[in-house]
Amino acid sequence: MKSYLKLTSFELSRFFKLYLVLIAITIISQIIGVIVYSNSYLNEMNKVIYEEQMPKAEFLEVYGRSSLFNLTQTLWFLGPIALCIVALIFYVFFIWYRDWFGKNTFIYRLLMLPTARINVFFAKATSIFLMVLGLIALQIVLLFIENMIYQWMVPNEFRTDMVVSQVIQNFHILDIIIPTTITKLILYYAVGFMAVFVIFTGILLERSYRWKGIFLGIGYCAIAAAVFVLPIIIQELLQKNYLYLVELIIIEVILGLFVAACSIWLSSFLLKHRITV
């Protein structure tokens, strides 16, 4: 356990600089986004009301009130989120391959540590999970700050005030990233964690069997994905509404646990008996 925690902390420290860059980009881009969005709305308002002499009421009728929700649809807001998602997806692969292909072959050291090798697997998975949670926490805090900045900038009469949870609920992408109920949070992030386990297992298959491993890894990921989504496909295409939603969720949870357990078992086996440096 101690080794696992130390390894997790070590993995986090290895990504820390890049992580700080992602955080900085997100903060800067989204704060600039609020300012740019609010200013452009205010400029438009000034132009129409003061230069073109349109009454306020008519302006609101034609242009509508501005809201934080509109801001979340802009590239300033969504761009850094997409960047963080892409960076973390890339990092799911990089976190293993850099240890083989980096300047120094650090994988030797990791595999020779006097601890169960599966701890290396768990430490890498946990560090990714913590990084994701960190970015989510940042996004929630940022939404509150952005809401405050926005309310300072746009006069009360021209805006529709929304609390942060309303903004999230109204925007499907945000609702996935920042689930508003505990059930959703557990389900979404459990699926994410399972996906990381499956991809890690695919990578370890490739690292164990090299050329053959590429096909084995892709095959394993495809089978795991198929097993997991099969009930949903059957429900949607063949047996519409055969299962109640709660039944479908229970089946998915069981399948998710099964896929995760298989991935952990297979990865442990590969790390112990098949891995090649």
Next chain:
Amino acid sequence: MIEVKDITKKFGRKQVLKGVSFSANKGEITCLIGINGVGKTTILNAIMALTPINKGQILIDGEKIKKESFDKLTFIPDAITVLPNMTIADSMQFMRDYYKSWNEQRATDLLQFFKLNPTDKIAQLSKGNTAKVNLLLGLALDVDYILMDEPFSGIDMFSREQIADVFTSHLIEDRGVIITTHEISDIEHLIDKVVLLDEGVVIKQFNTEEVREMEGKSVVDVMREVYQS
């Protein structure tokens, strides 16, 4: 004792090891000799469970390798195994954090012995100093067995001499060493046992003292005989 029993290893269609067997005792230096590509590194990797074998068995003090074994043996590969952005002190701290067998006194002795500066970054070290740090990190562990892969490969004469001096110092003491090298001249006088490999098989293994006393031959003489025939 490390026992390697009839191991075979294939990489794709190429059979690299074809039933290799030998043993290495504590308190002895066993040298695996052979030209490049003969399977020396593969044997060390297999002992450390860093590459799977197709057949055969490897035992450390009568047991198969498990996580606890890594507190009993250490492997010093030919490339350094810590991150380039670490300083020497960082890499020592890393080892201290994970290995119960880390011996602080021996690490300090080695640091002085090799005249290394702990604040130097690994990425900025010369090849010779990188090899010395690699040795330091491996030798500072209180383990029974040390595996070394080509410790003299590609480094200057003075660094080679310094590394060779380690074998006669208290830093090795009575530990079992398995070393692979083709630069035999640096350590010929220190080796207890030699395993000659060719095309994945052990073609001869002998005790250097016996050969010296009974046949009046050096390791290099035996190598010439075997490989040239």
